[in-house]
Structures are given as C-alpha cells and as structure tokens.
Amino acid sequence: MPIYLDHAATTPTDPRVVDAMLPYLTEHFGNPSSIHASGRRARQALDEARETVARILGAQPREVVFTSGGSEADNLAIKGAAWAASARGRHIVTSGVEHKAVLHTCQVLERQGFEVTYVGVDRLGRVDPEAVRAAITERTTVVSIVYGQNEVGTLQPIADIGGICRERGVLFHTDAVQAAVSQPLDVDRLGVDLLSLSGHKLYGPKGIGALFVRRGTSLLPQLQGGAQERQRRAGTENVAGAVAFAVALSLVHDDVAARDRQNGREADLRDGLIDRLLTLPGVALSGDPDRRLPNNASFLIDGVDGADLVAALDLAGVETSTGSACASGSTDPSHVLLAMGVGPDRARGALRLTIGRDTTDGEVKAAGEIIVDCLARLRGDRIALQATASA
Amino acid sequence: MARIVAAMSGGVDSSVAAALLAADADNEVIGVWMRTHPDRGEGFEHKRSCCSPDAADDARRVAQIVGIPFFILNVERQFGERVIDAFADEYLAGATPNPCQACNQYIKFDELLNRGLAAYQAQQVATGHYARVEIRDGRWRLLRAADAAKDQTYFLWVLGQEQLAATRFPLGALTKPRVRAIAADLGLPTAEKPESQEICFVPAGDYRALLAERRAYAGAPGPIVDARGEWLGTHSGYAHYTVGQRHGLGVARGTPLYVREVRPETNEVVVGARDDVAAGGFVAVDPRFVAGEPPGARFEATVRIRHRGAETPCEVTMLGSGRLAVETAAPVWAPAPGQAAVFYRGDECLGGARISRGGARPSASAA
Numbered sequence: 068m069p070i071y072l073d074h075a076a077t078t079p080t081d082p083r084v085v086d087a088m089l090p091y092l093t094e095h096f097g098n099p100s101s102i103h104a105s106g107r108r109a110r111q112a113l114d115e116a117r118e119t120v121a122r123i124l125g126a127q128p129r130e131v132v133f134t135s136g137g138s139e140a141d142n143l144a145i146k147g148a149a150w151a152a153s154a155r156g157r158h159i160v161t162s163g164v165e166h167k168a169v170l171h172t173c174q175v176l177e178r179q180g181f182e183v184t185y186v187g188v189d190r191l192g193r194v195d196p197e198a199v200r201a202a203i204t205e206r207t208t209v210v211s212i213v214y215g216q217n218e219v220g221t222l223q224p225i226a227d228i229g230g231i232c233r234e235r236g237v238l239f240h241t242d243a244v245q246a247a248v249s250q251p252l253d254v255d256r257l258g259v260d261l262l263s264l265s266g267h268k269l270y271g272p273k274g275i276g277a278l279f280v281r282r283g284t285s286l287l288p289q290l291q292g293g294a295q296e297r298q299r300r301a302g303t304e305n306v307a308g309a310v311a312f313a314v315a316l317s318l319v320h321d322d323v324a325a326r327d328r329q330n331g332r333e334a335d336l337r338d339g340l341i342d343r344l345l346t347l348p349g350v351a352l353s354g355d356p357d358r359r360l361p362n363n364a365s366f367l368i369d370g371v372d373g374a375d376l377v378a379a380l381d382l383a384g385v386e387t388s389t390g391s392a393c394a395s396g397s398t399d400p401s402h403v404l405l406a407m408g409v410g411p412d413r414a415r416g417a418l419r420l421t422i423g424r425d426t427t428d429g430e431v432k433a434a435g436e437i438i439v440d441c442l443a444r445l446r447g448d449r450i451a452l453q454a455t456a457s458a
Numbered sequence: 459m460a461r462i463v464a465a466m467s468g469g470v471d472s473s474v475a476a477a478l479l480a481a482d483a484d485n486e487v488i489g490v491w492m493r494t495h496p497d498r499g500e501g502f503e504h505k506r507s508c509c510s511p512d513a514a515d516d517a518r519r520v521a522q523i524v525g526i527p528f529f530i531l532n533v534e535r536q537f538g539e540r541v542i543d544a545f546a547d548e549y550l551a552g553a554t555p556n557p558c559q560a561c562n563q564y565i566k567f568d569e570l571l572n573r574g575l576a577a578y579q580a581q582q583v584a585t586g587h588y589a590r591v592e593i594r595d596g597r598w599r600l601l602r603a604a605d606a607a608k609d610q611t612y613f614l615w616v617l618g619q620e621q622l623a624a625t626r627f628p629l630g631a632l633t634k635p636r637v638r639a640i641a642a643d644l645g646l647p648t649a650e651k652p653e654s655q656e657i658c659f660v661p662a663g664d665y666r667a668l669l670a671e672r673r674a675y676a677g678a679p680g681p682i683v684d685a686r687g688e689w690l691g692t693h694s695g696y697a698h699y700t701v702g703q704r705h706g707l708g709v710a711r712g713t714p715l716y717v718r719e720v721r722p723e724t725n726e727v728v729v730g731a732r733d734d735v736a737a738g739g740f741v742a743v744d745p746r747f748v749a750g751e752p753p754g755a756r757f758e759a760t761v762r763i764r765h766r767g768a769e770t771p772c773e774v775t776m777l778g779s780g781r782l783a784v785e786t787a788a789p790v791w792a793p794a795p796g797q798a799a800v801f802y803r804g805d806e807c808l809g810g811a812r813i814s815r816g817g818a819r820p821s822a823s824a825a
Binding site: 372374375445 | 488529532573577578579
C-alpha cells in the first residue's frame with residue numbers, strides 16, 4: 068500500500084458515509100420530486116441532509132443549495148451573484164491566490180464586460196483585508212476570497228474581510244472547499260453571504276458539493292430546467308450524494324472538540340514533515356508557517372522539477388502532488404506561487420504533502436526519509452549531468 | 459529485473475513497443491508521454507488550460523490496458539529551444555532543418571534518458587523506432603530495421619555508445635503490418651491510428667507562421683536568380699525556400715525550376731534546372747559515428763541524404779576540425795544544407811554529418 072499524502076486532492080470516502088448513501092442508490096431510488104411514496108422517501112432524505120448541512124453552517128435549510136461539487140458552487144456563487152446584481156454594478160474583487168474555479172470564472176466574467184480587481188498577496192500568500200477594502204468601489208457587487216488556500220495552505224482572515232464587505236454593502240463569497248475538513252464553518256461568524264463546499268475533500272464521495280446562499284441573496288441560476296433547489300439549480304437531485312455529504316460533514320464537525328483534536332494531531336504530523344524537510348539545503352516552506360491548514364506541508368525545492376519528484380516518489384511508494392491535482396504535464400508555473408512573488412523557475416520545484424485522518428506517524432516518518440532519498444538522487448544525478456555537459 | 463522507461467507518443471508504434479516490453483515478466487515498464495509543446499484546450503475560455511491533448515489520452519489508455527504506470531514528462535522548454543527554435547534558426551540560416559533528428563538527439567535520448575532515468579530509477583529507455591541495436595566487436599552498433607520500408611536509422615545516427623547501451627528498440631525485428639496486428643490483438647485503441655506525417659509542432663505544415671512567431675521573421679521580398687545572377691522573379695523571403703524545392707517559386711519557364719541555393723546574406727534564392735541541383739559530392743560538418751570514431755580516415759560506404767531517399771555508394775574523407783568530404787559514385791540530387799548525410803555499411807548505420815553550405819561539387823553529368 069502506498070503512503071497517501073495527497074488529501075488535498077481528494078480523500079477516501081468514509082465507510083460510514085458509504086453505508087449511509089448506498090440505500091439511496093438501491094432500494095430508495097426515488098426522485099424527490101415524485102408524488103408517490105418512493106419519491107417522498109427520497110425527499111425526506113434530501114430534506115434531512117439539507118437540515119444537517121444547514122445546522123453545521125449555522126444556516127437555514129433553504130440557504131443550502133446542493134451542487135455537483137466545489138467548482139460548480141464557485142461558478143454559481145460568482146456568476147450567479149454578479150449577474151443578478153449587474154444592474155447595480157459590474158465590479159468583482161478577488162485575490163491572486165484563488166482556486167481556478169474562482170479565477171477562471173472571474174476571467175470569463177471579464178470577457179463578458181465585468182471588471183475584476185485581483186488583490187495581491189504577500190510572500191506568505193496572505194490577503195490584507197485593508198487591500199480588499201481599498202479595492203471596493205461604488206460599482207463592486209461581489210468579493211470572493213478563498214478560506215484555506217489549496218496549494219500552499221495559507222488561511223485567510225475571512226471574518227475580517229467579511230466585516231469589511233458587510234460594512235460596504237457588498238456580497239462576500241468564500242471558497243471553503245479545502246478548509247471545510249478542518250476549519251469552523253459558522254457562516255455568521257465568518258460574515259459570508261456565499262460559501263462553497265465539496266464532498267470529496269472531507270471524506271465524502273466525488274460529485275456532490277454545496278453552496279451556502281444567505282437568505283435574500285439573488286442568484287442567476289447557471290443551470291436552467293426544473294425548479295429544484297428553490298429554482299437556483301435545476302436537475303434531479305443527487306439524493307445519495309446529498310445524504311453522503313451531510314454524513315461526511317457531520318463526522319467532521321458534530322464534535323468540535325474531536326475536530327480540534329484531529330487538527331492538532333494532523334498539525335503535529337505536518338510539523339514533523341516540515342522539520343525533516345527543512346533540514347535539507349535548498350528547501351523552503353511555502354505559505355504561512357503559522358496560519359495554515361493543519362494538514363498542509365508545501366515546499367519549494369531548488370534543483371528539481373516538481374513533477375519529476377512526484378513521479379519518483381510515486382514509484383517509491385509515496386503519493387504526493389506538485390500543488391494541485393493536474394496530471395497533464397502543463398508547464399505553466401502555479402499562479403498561486405507567482406502571485407506570492409516566487410519566480411517562474413523556482414515555482415517549478417513545488418511539492419505539496421497533505422495529511423489525512425488515517426495518516427500515521429510511521430507513514431510520515433517513512434515518507435520523510437523516502438523524500439530525502441529521492442531528492443538526493445534527483446539532485447545528485449542532475450548535478451552529475453551538468454558536470455558531464457560542461458566537461 | 460530491468461526497469462525500462464517506454465517513451466509513448468500515443469501512436470501505434472510506441473504503444474506496441476511498450477506492450478511488448480511489458481509482456482516480458484523480467485521487465486518493469488514505465489510509460490512516459492512527453493509534453494513537447496503547449497496544446498490548446500477544447501473549451502473556448504483558456505487557450506492553455508490544464509488539459510491533456512488527444513495523443514496523451516491515447517498513450518495513457520494504452521498504458522492502462524498494458525498495465526503499466528504512466529507519467530507525463532514536461533520537456534516544453536527543452537523542446538522549444540533545441541527543436542522548435544533550432545528549426546526556425548536553420549531556415550533563417552538558409553538551411554533545411556531536421557527536427558525529428560534533433561528531437562531524438564536532445565529530447566528522447568538526452569532529456570528523457572537522463573532526467574527520466576534519474577526520476578524513475580530506470581536502467582533503459584525504449585522507443586517505437588524501427589531500428590536495431592546489437593553488440594559487434596565489443597561496440598554497440600545501430601542496425602537497420604528488419605522492415606526496410608520503415609527503417610528509421612536516418613534519424614538515429616546521432617546516438618553514441620552511451621546512449622545505445624541504455625536503449626531498446628522493441629520493434630526493430632518487426633514489420634509495420636505485424637505491429638498493427640499485435641496492437642489489434644491486444645485491443646490497443648491506437649491499432650488503426652494513421653501514420654503521422656507532418657512535423658508535430660507545425661500545424662498543417664505551414665512553418666512560415668512559426669518563423670514569424672518564434673523569430674519575428676515576416677519575410678522580405680527578394681530576387682529569384684539563376685546561377686549567373688540573372689533576375690527571374692521575386693520571392694516572399696529567402697527563409698521560405700529550401701534546396702530542391704520546386705513549387706511556390708512563381709517563376710514560369712519552359713522547364714521546371716528548382717531551388718539550388720538559398721542565400722540569407724543577400725536574400726537571394728538561386729534556381730536552376732533539375733540537373734543543376736544534382737551534385738557529385740559535398741562537404742558535411744559535425745560528424746558523429748555510432749562506434750565512437752569513423753571506420754578510417756578515408757572509407758567507403760553508402761550515403762543517404764534524406765529519409766527513405768536512395769542510397770548511393772560513396773567515399774568519405776575525414777578532413778579534420780569537424781569536417782568531412784563525401785564523393786559519391788553517382789550524382790546525388792539536391793544535398794540540402796542542414797540535412798543529414800548518413801553512412802551505411804551493409805546492415806549497419808555508421809553515423810553521419812550535417813551537409814554544409816557551399817560544399818556541393820557539381821556532378822560529373824552536369825559539369
């Protein structure tokens with residue numbers, strides 16, 4: 068069995084989640100919009116799932132829209148809110164370290180005539196709330212800032228930014244996809260109007276997510292069709308997915324003390340990895356060393372191509388990532404690292420290790436040594452090659 | 459147990475090469491597709507999004523069926539410099555580029571071999587080339603493929619001892635129909651894929667756009683002249699022409715005209731009749747010999763000056779300082795500067811050199 072250190076890409080579905088969802092794929096297969104008993108049974112499961120999610124968010128059930136996942140939630144939040152408010156203004160404020168689901172959505176809106184301000188970040192990937200305040204104009208309708216950055220793990224001061232948005236009367240969206248497995252999700256404390264979630268990042272299945280939409284927030288639906296999800300998202304509901312999502316979210320958040328203990332355990336493992344790798348020359352931590360996701364250890368490594376290192380680690384039995392789950396070999400350096408002021412060459416040496424619930428101390432220690440070995444081999448060979456080339 | 463990196467292009471040849479190696483229980487095969495240049499996504503929004511081109515999809519699917527791990531190795535920077543830019547620079551120097559050979563030399567048997575072997579801890583690299591490798595008299599030899607029609611040694615002569623020692627050509631003894639049959643038997647999705655003909659980074663064969671994009675060469679009109687310097691017409695820019703080219707000159711004469719020479723210094727394109735383009739010999743530079751050294755200071759061989767071109771008996775004289783002279787037993791047609799002259803003896807590819815500018819000797823028949 069490989070050592071899996073890529074929980075930011077996806078997590079294994081919790082067996083309790085699988086157990087909870089299976090009946091809605093088999094005997095309780097009904098369409099929640101049907102009038103008959105099978106339909107009512109499915110409707111009840113969907114309603115209960117929505118209540119559970121709402122409870123964890125400190126929201127009302129009608130404020131929860133189930134989606135196909137985090138990307139759809141981001142698209143619906145930003146496009147939906149920007150278009151619905153487009154008569155008032157067409158200006159959006161976001162940051163340079165957003166997930167592509169937010170970044171590319173904003174770029175499409177730019178083509179459609181919206182103006183977008185990308186607030187910069189510091190070397191640690193932090194958004195300054197005052198920079199957001201300064202970027203808001205009379206025409207601004209939506210602000211979107213990621214909660215926990217998916218590549219480098221930096222946590223943003225969401226509540227502070229939320230307060231500013233409230234003060235200025237603009238809608239505030241946060242992509243909480245990566246943060247939701249460890250951070251509190253109380254939408255009032257966070258001061259958000261829109262919040263995106265994804266099932267498979269928190270031990271649920273792929274293909275289900277949710278968007279919190281604060282009551283009174285107008286959204287232009289991005290999928291037209293039936294009247295599902297209070298006319299905000301057409302399409303027959305993914306009942307099994309919604310049930311699974313609610314259970315997965317409960318397993319993380321119902322017991323806050325347990326969640327915090329789990330975070331502490333993962334942070335300890337993370338710090339062990341960070342300490343081990345930082346003993347090596349030419350290795351630097353990326354992201355905020357203090358305010359970061361408890362499971363994220365991200366590095367910039369000189370003298371190697373991140374994708375080569377990930378492949379070498381895979382063959383040595385450790386599953387990792389360069390920063391996002393992109394297997395296409397695209398050469399473009401991470402926009403997140405570039406926004407943090409990392410040069411394009413250096414950005415190629417990115418490695419992200421993300422810990423999970425089942426990660427053990429033994430795995431982390433073994434992985435650390437394997438990384439040290441692979442790195443030495445890759446760098447040694449590269450240095451040897453350069454020596455040959457110059458000879 | 460040998461760990462082998464199989465370069466997979468997404469074509470039928472490299473698919474079968476990987477499959478044949480993987481079928482041998484003594485091998486641990488790792489499939490690698492090299493991303494050589496950016497690819498446009500299918501969505502309209504982002505021209506360089508995180509997507510994988512069709513060829514990579516095919517290669518991955520084959521790797522899944524064959525049951526081997528599959529990675530994508532990014533070589534865009536190296537390919538851009540050593541193959542695409544070099545391709546443009548050759549045209550700008552009035553020469554004819556040889557991108558497939560450059561890709562073998564700098565990408566497959568350098569970048570993939572060295573970087574791939576380090577990352578994947580492999581001992582060998584395999585490709586779907588039609589060629590064979592064998593040890594004779596204590597040296598690695600590059601031998602013609604069993605299928606003469608498919609032989610690709612013309613693009614592989616740049617390989618030396620170190621590289622051949624770490625190289626496998628699993629298709630060397632097979633014919634193309636046999637390779638397709640194997641692919642079909644294994645149910646590989648690439649079994650019926652047509653042969654790729656064009657240069658992979660030049661869409662629709664139009665390299666003029668590439669010269670403009672990579673080297674800001676827009677082309678400036680200049681004279682088309684005959685060997686005596688007499689004006690015959692106007693061309694669109696010297697770099698748009700290569701030696702031996704017949705079409706696109708826009709000059710009407712009783713007999714067909716061919717490009718004899720391209721002169722970047724004066725932006726002239728020199729043309730002549732078909733016989734004028736033939737040569738009885740030429741000078742070539744940057745020689746490389748597979749065995750490490752030429753068979754002698756002067757040796758007999760046969761020479762080929764284009765892929766699948768005819769082979770002509772010749773005598774080669776090493777001139778020193780990276781130059782050699784080739785005298786052919788019969789006229790060779792249009793030795794184009796920049797193209798490789800590759801030498802053979804029997805089934806062995808000895809090596810070759812790059813044909814240089816201005817070294818062609820008139821053929822006996824034309825003189």
